[in-house]
Amino acid sequence: MLASGLLNKQVAFELGITEYTVQLHRGHIMRKMEADSFADLVRMADKLSPNHQQHALAQFAVPSVVHQESASQVKSGTRRQA
Numbered sequence: 749m750l751a752s753g754l755l756n757k758q759v760a761f762e763l764g765i766t767e768y769t770v771q772l773h774r775g776h777i778m779r780k781m782e783a784d785s786f787a788d789l790v791r792m793a794d795k796l797s798p799n800h801q802q803h804a805l806a807q808f809a810v811p812s813v814v815h816q817e818s819a820s821q822v823k824s825g826t827r828r829q830a
Contacts, residue, residue, distance in 0.1 A: 750774060750786075751793040 749759045760767040783789040
């Protein structure tokens, strides 16, 4: 939740715990993961996420060009068949 950009206060509200408890858990996780900063922890979480491979590949993907037919082609009946 924190890695997705939510504030401690927002995470606490969502989980029904205190903001202090969120900070405590985050600190324990950072210590166990040996993260020097919260940014390091977020990078680690991103690498460990099951969708990381898809995100990594998506940044190199070439966007496809979508063909849009003009209104005149549709009206005149010269539109391409898919």
